[in-house]
Amino acid sequence: MTIPSVTVIGLPASGKTTFLAALWHVVSDCDPDAPIALRLQNLKSGDVAHLNSIASRWREAKEQERTTLGGNHLVSMNLQDVGGNSVVVSFPDVEGEAYDRIWEDRECSELIEPFLKSTGVILFIHADKIVRPRWIAEEMALEALMNGPAAEAEGEQIPMPDAEMLAPLAVEPQNWEPKFAPTQVKLVDLLQVLRRPPLDIGPRKLAIMLSAWDKVEAEGRSPDQWLRESLPLLHQYLHSNADEWDIEIFGVSAQGGDYDSNTDAVEPRPAAAELRMQDRPADRIKLIEPTGGDSKDITRPIAWLMK
């Protein structure tokens, strides 16, 4: 019987490294009472020193440095539930540029291709760094207002610009590049690619992880609601289910708040200091389940995928 496999993917700065650091801390921690569904069985591949390093930074509430393109950062670990069932969790090419290459260059790195055929996929989306679609008319109106006559007193409705106002603002046309595409467009395309040859293995499970959930939690929406309103194209794609994804949508805050910057010139943040004062770093984790409940167990999406 084959062991189920889960691959963690996501665009750059989508929170994969932070999740990995938190996951490593949690599954490698020797606390038998920790409320987690899965524990570490063994590390299949990956630099233990690197994992310990990022876990250490996570515990110290310091920002992770972006993962560079150089070097081999493939991490793959066997996790096991209380019933002894195992799952392989892989983080291929932890930097997200490889997934950018799939969208922009229509190329898939040979290094990550085997992992994209796993039985389960976790797709990370940074809830606070969405590139939204931009309407040309809205943009030009905003530009005109910023550079046109001074606004009237507070409360006055700003009129839409007319041609006379827009005329002096004619700008040099810029060639469109794939990198300018909105986030949801890239993500839908990525998921569609996974359901086409040569990466397609048939219907499979997909866990959407909306990272940095603490940034949008105050909006009071569930992960599914947030997805529908912020990434409607993606939401429509998933729920129309043309590609037969079996999905669940989670919100996750692996940091629990703002961390200190790497740059010495930036002042330490009070929120980071508060986080460091917690007895158990794992307590800063917050997972919002699809049902609306929350949990400290960062492994639950993985556990769902392995069922």
Next chain:
Amino acid sequence: MTHNGPIVLQHMLHGYDDGHRLLASSVKLEQADMKTMLRLTDSSGPGIRSDADSYVTGYPLPLSGCFALAKTWPAPELPRPGCVWTHSLLIDFADLAVIGDFAILLESFVRPSGEERTYYSTPKLIDVESLPRPASWDPEEARQALAALYMHPGNRVLMPRVDTGPLDGLVLAIWSQQWPRLRRSFRFCTNAVTDRSGESNAFDFQLVDPSQGVLRSRFPKGHLAEEIEQPAPVWLELAVRDLMAPNRDGLRQFLRQIGGDVQGGREAFPYLTQLHADLLAQEDNFSALSNAIDLLTNELASVEATTIRSNVVNNAVHHVAALDDAGIDFLIIHLDLISRPAAQNKVLGQELMQRAPNRFLELLNGKGTGRSAAESAFSSIPLDRALNFAEDYPTSLRALVQIRTDWAESSTFWTRKSVATAKMLASAKVATSDHLGILGALLAADRIDLVPDALDSFGSRLVLKAIIPLVDKRGADSQIKPWLNCAVKDISAVSETLAAAESSVPRTLEVIARLIHPDDVVNDVGEDPWLAACRGAEPKETDLFLLSFLLARALGSQSQSQAELAVLGFTAIHDATARGQLRDECWSMFATRLPTSLFGFDWDRCWRLRTGLIDMFLERRLSPETFAFANFNDELFFSLAHWAKRSKQGEDFLKSVHEILKTSDKIDRTDELARILR
């Protein structure tokens, strides 16, 4: 290294924009190279935070035919930690060869500020200096780096990056020192947090911060440059000196000149540098010369470098005797590079004959310059030595025959029966036109076994011509007799020899006369060859055998000079007969040709002689003049006259003689003859 024109540099800028990506470029490259650049323009690892951490990376982009020299700065102004800017200069491979000091390119790096990108979107022309700049780094660090790179060419070399600047300069200086082909493949980074090597593209040289964790885990295949044990190898010291004062000993120029032929990479550097050191020292140092030969034969065998090989060869030829076998082989292989082949090849060939005869034979039987060298040597040594060689190595005989012309006329050669066989006679005839000389050598070598073959080859006439002077000199001794016995069987040759009157000694004619019959030599027309021979040899009255032989011939029927031959020695024979001193072997030659007496006077040999002579003159109507002027004494003359008067024919003959005598200096005989005629 000089270059008088600017070169074109293409530019690229990479940085973070929703992921690390290409932001601006003046050129489009192959896709695979773009991927390589995307990886290598990103940060070398976590911890690159301040400008002091900025670094330079160099690596080839083979598909696009250029080399990327890039500078990377941290970009703390960007929101994501770990972002960097990288400005890359793309140098065409061809231009790599013309740049003397790559440090000059550092001035071309520009850190981006703001959104301005057009600077990186246009190629730039830059002038490159012709001379490298003086060094600013520690020689010991240079020594460690060079040793690590070139003594362990397969290693990914690491060096601690303690102070920025000088070591960055050292890396670029090492790169600048290399020959163009090696430059093209050299990968380096002056601040590597993790190993920058790809699966198939190992980085040669990386400066690392040893304080950042365990090096082994970050660079599992890396090797730290270590201190070198003293004394350091000669090549290493030369390379360090060159780094400190570029091209002071001509090393850079040498590497540039020869590097193009080198197939290998870093592993070739010590050998090339050592070769340069040896070439500098070879004039006064034989060990250096041997070293140079060894390098060019083994580690640098694939390096064509004709000029350098010629340099070594033309030095080595002056030390042929001291060279070992490998050195000799080296010379042989490069014979065509010897500048004064006529003189040098001879020396080499002689040395080779002595030390490596089989090798010499290969050259001798080969073609081209090698054969010329061997032939030159073979033709210059004493014949004895050449013959000794030919005896030891019979396959060289053909060459000896073809190369030397002195062997055929040398009795020394013909005494060597193992090589001087009958078959060599034909070659001897071709080798020299002096066939008499060959025969002389054969005679001197006492090669009587070759007499029949020599006669076949040269002919009896030539053999006789060769023999006659020897017989004249020393008679027909045991050495000459076999030749003579065979040669005289060719009567026509004997006839020609006699007619040529080559002998001046009657004894020689007697030797011949003893070997043939008086009637053997044919004389159908003209003067009798025997008579001609006698004119040269002038037989005396004591040469009774010869005179008897000639009388017998005269009394026979083969000669056209019967009268002259008859009277030539008649007086001597008659007198000897009268005294009873004519040997039987002489008398028997002509006795049967003399008339016999009806009246029992056969016992009177003198009577038979006189009668025979007169009958010959009268019956054959021979010349009265010859009779008149024959060297008869008076008594014999008048005795002959009395006998002739007995017949009418004789009387008429005498009257003719009388008439002839009246007008000569023998007028005193006319009165007595007139009285006899009355």
